[in-house]
Amino acid sequence: MTTENVSASVGSTVGAPASDETTTSSGAFVAVCPLSELSDGEPRKEVVNGTTIAVVLTEGEVYAINDTCSHGQVSLAEGEIEGCLLECWLHGSQFDLRTGQPVSLPATDPVPVYPVKVEDDTVFVQV
Numbered sequence: 417m418t419t420e421n422v423s424a425s426v427g428s429t430v431g432a433p434a435s436d437e438t439t440t441s442s443g444a445f446v447a448v449c450p451l452s453e454l455s456d457g458e459p460r461k462e463v464v465n466g467t468t469i470a471v472v473l474t475e476g477e478v479y480a481i482n483d484t485c486s487h488g489q490v491s492l493a494e495g496e497i498e499g500c501l502l503e504c505w506l507h508g509s510q511f512d513l514r515t516g517q518p519v520s521l522p523a524t525d526p527v528p529v530y531p532v533k534v535e536d537d538t539v540f541v542q543v
Contacts, residue, residue: 443542444542445533446464446540448538448541450539454478457497458472459493461491464541469530471539472497480531481529482527482529486523486527490504498510500513509523515529
């Protein structure tokens with residue numbers, strides 16, 4: 417398992433890492449969906465190598481975060497996006513899409529985030 421700092425900017429091949437992003441991944445990048453099928457601020461549930469993730473386009477960046485809330489064990493892809501925060505629909509915990517860290521209770525444990533790259537119109541995620 418490797419640790420990387422990656423998110424993908426729309427219109428770029430691979431986004432530059434930010435100093436506060438920590439992602440966990442192993443394996444190769446896998447094509448997930450066309451970028452043109454993502455709607456800004458609307459999570460999309462996908463399964464990559466047996467792992468269910470939420471893929472999110474927001475503020476010109478594409479993010480991939482594990483789809484299971486660390487508190488309520490429900491799908492985060494059913495939640496709402498506000499900036500770089502994904503809110504769990506069940507109890508209202510918010511997770512930072514860049515780091516997976518919870519920023520509000522009741523969740524106290526982070527969820528994994530995964531490296532993303534965009535090539536042409538295709539979103540790739542490394543899980």
